[in-house]
Amino acid sequence: MADRCKSPRGSANDGRDGTGTLLRARLARVIAAVLEGHSLTDALQQGREKVAERDRALLGELAYGVCREYFRLQALSAMLLRQPLKDRDREIHALLLGGFYQLLHTRIPPHAAIGETAGAARLLGRKWAVGLVNGVLRRFQRERKAFLSRLDAMDSPELRYQLPGWLVRSVKDAWPEQAHDVFTGLSLRPPFTLRVNLQRNSLSDYAALLGEQGLTARPVKGVPSALILDEAVSVDRLPGFSRGRVSVQDAGAQLAAFLLDPRPGMDVLDACAAPGGKTGHILEYARDLRLVAMDADERRLERVAQNMARLGFSAQLVVGDASRPEGEWAQRRYDRILADVPCTATGVIRRHPDIRLLRRAGDVAALRVRQQAILDALWPLLRPGGKMLYATCSLLPQENEEQIAGFLRRQPDAHAVMLQPGQGMATPHGLQLLPDTLETDGFYYALLEKQGD
Structure with a gap:
């Protein structure tokens, strides 16, 4: 070992x-x-x-x-x-x-x-x-x-699984049948996954370009834009990377744009947008969007601007707090909202191994309060008939299913749309991806539709 x-x-x-x-x-x-x-x-x-x-x-x-x-x-x-x-x-x-x-x-x-x-x-x-x-x-x-x-x-869970004991217990409680595979998956190095810009090339065409560079890749079931390389390489070796033909992004994260399903001409809000991976994919998915990318951290918002420049897109970048909407962006109404909320990030530990050291059991309750505040604050900004995608990179039901169940009880005009893509498992209110394979990290998604005329 x-x-x-x-x-x-x-x-x-x-x-x-x-x-x-x-x-x-x-x-x-x-x-x-x-x-x-x-x-x-x-x-x-x-x-x-x-x-x-x-x-x-x-x-x-x-x-x-x-x-x-x-x-x-x-x-x-x-x-x-x-x-x-x-x-x-x-x-x-x-x-x-x-x-x-x-x-x-x-x-x-x-x-x-x-x-x-x-x-x-x-x-x-x-x-x-x-x-x-x-x-x-x-x-x-x-x-x-x-x-x-x-x-x-x-004999200790920390040494056996290289994870803090509280997280081992939480995963076993939440996913007793899948826990062993989750722990195994979290111990592996993450896959090197590409997001192909389907506006500029097809998946098969880009795979052929990689082959010309001596690089082999395979598609990911249920994620039309994803290719997993057999070996990690410098982005300098990726054909057209600097011109926005391809990006590096986990296949599970790529599902966000497909689930949100924005249409040309829509008003879209990407709350908590930094570093901008999902922002860029939304713009690759649908042309001519009026997109606001908002984040509380001005320094991290610069990463969004860099990503937009490389991809050749433009978006309105706003420094703001998603739990306390203020300013011009908060006066608008949106057809789609992506609420990619702060969370424990327990689903992406193999990509960010410092989470093992940084995260504490007590963080869960504080993050739940923050997530609830963001959900409740953003909901009034959604037009009737519009959809909000709630997203975390967490494995914990407290941040996922339980959070959405509470939201639906508070908001009578909210309806959870059933999700059945080719990745993950359906839950009562959404979709859970587990890092139990080398295809995706751990993510949770719930698509909320606003009832009304």
Whole structure:
């Protein structure tokens, strides 16, 4: 089990030019930031700016790997340290986790993984920790088999599934028959899925273009725009990426545009739009829409603008709070509304492994309140006869079926449209996709139609 995800980077920087220690120090700072509650995406964005361009991919590989394997790496740390490190030494703790990951899951030579990781402690301003890190990693390498046997003998849900215990219990309660497959799916690396712009090329034509580049892909049942590549590649290798012929987006996320089903000439509101993947797909799905893309985070809204520019589309971008509609955009009435609400993101853990560390059981109740506020605030903006698509990337019924059942009780003019696409399973009020295969991440959708003339 310990060696199941060997990195393909057999020629990783071994530090002979002095950059190896810098890379490990930067990795420690990225992981420490995640342990302090920051997202891996944000931490990595800052970290990559501080290392050589050639090392950025490796930094990402290591950071994502440490987050994926966190619970086992943390258990090893507890075994090997005589006493836990203090909070002020979180970067040294993160350095150890990175060292264990390199020894277990990469082809980096052990002498480089140990030496450069230990040397990084000096760059972090902790000279005293050089010997500690060196000694701990060397002991693990010497007694590796014994430590891994002890680890495998420990019976805990965190170590068995690499997930927090509260989430393991929640998934088993919600999906008892599918839980094992869900846990297996969440442990895998995510598929590299493309969204083909069907306005500019057919799925088969684009698959043929990929073949000319030596890339093989397969379609996804029930998602007409999706192709899964057999191997992940740089977007620079995707024909026409810079010109908007294709995007990278999970097949489950691509269902949103098809379920929303906007028609030419409609007024559409994409609430909580950043980073803009679903926004772009809505515009690819139907021409001549009057689309408002709104998000509370002005910085993340810039990502939407970048996506629109690459795709060659335009939309009205608005900074605003979906739970408190204010301003010109809130005075309009819409034919379609996408409410892609904040959630626990438990369905996309394999794509965002830091969720394992960041999410807490207590977050569910607070997010439910936020989701309810958004639903209730957006509903008056929908025209009679219009449709609102409620979307989460959650596996938890509290955010999904239970949330929609409560909404329908509060809104007598709301009707849930039954959904029966080729992916996922039908629920009483919507559709649930589980990350139990390598075709989609976990998503929930409910399509709500407003009754009236």
